[in-house]
Amino acid sequence: MLMELTNPHRGQTVPKKIWIDLDNSPHVPFFVPIIEELQQRGYSVLITARDAFQVCELAQAANLDYTRIGRHFGKHTTLKIAGLATRALQLIPIIVREKPDIAVSHGSRAQLVLSAVARIPSILIMDYEYARALILAGPAWVMVPEPILGDAIPIAKNRLLRYPGIKEDVYVPRFRPDPAIRNFLGIDQAELLVTIRPPANEAHYHNPESDTMFTAVLEFLGEKPGIRIVLLPRNHGQETAIRKQWPRLFEHRKLVVPEHAVDGLNLIWHSDLVISGGGTMNREAAALGVPVYSIFRGKIGAVDRYLGANGRLVLLESVADIGKKIILQRRHIEALPGSGRNQTLMAVVGHISAIADATGRTMHHDAQHASEPLIRN
Numbered sequence: 001m002l003m004e005l006t007n008p009h010r011g012q013t014v015p016k017k018i019w020i021d022l023d024n025s026p027h028v029p030f031f032v033p034i035i036e037e038l039q040q041r042g043y044s045v046l047i048t049a050r051d052a053f054q055v056c057e058l059a060q061a062a063n064l065d066y067t068r069i070g071r072h073f074g075k076h077t078t079l080k081i082a083g084l085a086t087r088a089l090q091l092i093p094i095i096v097r098e099k100p101d102i103a104v105s106h107g108s109r110a111q112l113v114l115s116a117v118a119r120i121p122s123i124l125i126m127d128y129e130y131a132r133a134l135i136l137a138g139p140a141w142v143m144v145p146e147p148i149l150g151d152a153i154p155i156a157k158n159r160l161l162r163y164p165g166i167k168e169d170v171y172v173p174r175f176r177p178d179p180a181i182r183n184f185l186g187i188d189q190a191e192l193l194v195t196i197r198p199p200a201n202e203a204h205y206h207n208p209e210s211d212t213m214f215t216a217v218l219e220f221l222g223e224k225p226g227i228r229i230v231l232l233p234r235n236h237g238q239e240t241a242i243r244k245q246w247p248r249l250f251e252h253r254k255l256v257v258p259e260h261a262v263d264g265l266n267l268i269w270h271s272d273l274v275i276s277g278g279g280t281m282n283r284e285a286a287a288l289g290v291p292v293y294s295i296f297r298g299k300i301g302a303v304d305r306y307l308g309a310n311g312r313l314v315l316l317e318s319v320a321d322i323g324k325k326i327i328l329q330r331r332h333i334e335a336l337p338g339s340g341r342n343q344t345l346m347a348v349v350g351h352i353s354a355i356a357d358a359t360g361r362t363m364h365h366d367a368q369h370a371s372e373p374l375i376r377n
Contacts, residue, residue, distance in 0.1 A: 015044045016356040019100035019120070021091075022049040022066065023108035026280035028058040029171045029265070030106060033342075035064070037349045043356060046098050048091060050110075053234060057261045067094055070110065072235070088113045095120070101359045104352055106167075107131060112139060121359055123352060127167045128279060129153060130299040143351055147306035161351045166303055168280070168287040169344035175265045175288070182270060185256060191228045192272045192330055194221060198233055198242065199277030199295065209297035210277045215245075216319045217275055217295060222249050224328060229255045230267060232281070272331040279304065286312040293326055 018038060020031055035045050047064055049055050052072035059066050070087030087110040095114060103115040103122040115122035116138070124139035129152040142153050143161040150160055187193055196217065199210035221227055229249070233239035239257055249255035265284060268274055274285040274292040279301070285292035286307045293314045294304065300315065307313035314325055 015042050016102075016359065017044040017046055017098065017100045018352065018356055019046045019048070019095070019098070019103045019111070021103070021105045021108040021111040022047065022055050022059060023052075023105060023110070024050075025053040025055050025058055027106045028055060028062060028064070030167060032062050032064070033171050033174055033345050034349055034352070037345060038352065041349075041353060043353065046094075046100050048094065050087065050108075054261045061261065069094065084109050084113065088117075102352075102356050115139070121355065123161070123355060125167075125348070126153075127283075127303050128301040130301060141351075141355060143348065145303060148302045152302065163344055163347040163351070165344040166283055166287065166307075168283045170342070170348055171345075172265065172284065172287040173342050173345075175269070177269050178263070178266050179270070181262065181266050184262075185230060185258060186253070187228045187230070187256070190226075192226055192328060193228055193230065193270065194328075195230045195232065195267055195271040195274045195281075197274075197276035197278055197281045198231070198238055199297075200234055201238065207297040210295055213295035213297060213316060213319065213322070214277055216322050218246060218249070218255070220322050220326070222246070222254060227254070227328065230271070231255055231257050232264070232267075233257060234278075269333075272329065273326070275326070282313055283307065291327065291331065 020035065022028055022031060031047075035047065038045050047059075047066040048069050049059050049064075049066045050070045050072070051068050052070075056066075056068050069090050070083070072083065091110060091114050095118060100120060103111050103120045104125070105111045105122075106125045112122060112124065114120075121141075122139040123141045123143055125143045127145050127148070129144075129148050138155070141159050141161055142155050143163065144153060145166050146162050146164055147166070150157060150162075153160055182189060182193070196214075198214050201211060218229070221229055231239075231242065233242060242255075243250055246255060264281065265288065268281070268285050268290050269288055271285075271290060274281060274290055275295060276282045276285075276292065277295045279296065282292050282294045282296070283303065289312075291314075292312075293316050295316050296304070297317075300308075304313060304315065308315050316322060316325060
């Protein structure tokens with residue numbers, strides 16, 4: 001049943017408005033089914049997107065009605081702080097105009113800052129307990145997958161929300177493959193396809209050991225016959241640096257970078273294996289049942305430990321592991337993810353809708369004072 005809020009100025013009911021901010025590329029596929037489900041339940045959804053990491057291109061491809069606000073400022077701490085402050089200020093006009101009831105993101109710092117200042121109750125969804133959040137800009141609620149223990153999140157227990165499965169289970173069951181992708185990328189059906197995502201070398205959690213692992217992986221695969229590597233760089237600067245370091249691999253099309261944003265799930269599904277320096281692609285492959293190897297060398301989060309313990313993700317811990325643990329063989333595609341009722345999606349939307357329904361003027365005030373800021377050194 002749709003819960004509505006009376007507008008005191010017009011004497012009529014209006015649907016609760018939920019503000020979702022898309023800050024990074026993995027947020028787009030994650031929030032698409034959430035947005036659709038919320039709208040089907042009668043909520044109004046305001047979508048803002050940062051112009052970084054193909055966020056807007058992916059949002060447009062998903063036919064989302066969004067407003068582009070802000071951009072990426074660079075990897076240095078000073079630039080990050082300047083970019084955060086600038087984007088928070090740029091968001092003010094639309095938030096003043098739209099007056100959302102609650103704010104939801106998967107780690108948008110600009111949204112957290114503005115929500116704290118404007119006293120908009122916020123829900124921070126996260127699946128990596130070592131992510132650095134903001135002092136004095138903590139969310140009212142934190143939502144995490146069940147593999148993350150409650151003690152790992154420094155927030156009051158009544159403000160911690162949990163959902164079954166992993167984040168990728170929200171949208172992977174909707175996936176349907178398009179076999180044309182190999183032809184689109186110019187890859188022969190007989191070739192072994194390896195998809196690689198380089199480390200997030202601009203992230204605060206980046207460990208230079210991940211770069212060493214990435215270099216060793218390309219050197220290892222570059223000498224193997226019958227293999228085509230599809231590289232998904234995180235930005236233009238990273239792509240330029242990789243092209244400069246391995247020009248021979250690009251000249252012989254051993255290493256290919258898609259000219260436009262591709263459906264990541266479709267690429268993973270048609271890959272024989274995936275190697276990634278970041279969490280989302282690793283977990284997407286695990287959710288699809290595709291062999292996946294992680295070269296991430298930061299603090300290993302509970303979700304990746306859970307997947308590793310269940311044989312769904314192989315953690316490469318040293319250069320020596322690359323030759324020992326990576327299995328280069330064609331993958332036999334057997335079945336697709338289920339398309340029935342998605343309990344992970346329903347749980348996430350259920351939490352959001354319950355908070356939206358309960359949110360009123362009193363909660364706008366109380367939620368910000370009841371929340372505990374997430375502090376990471």
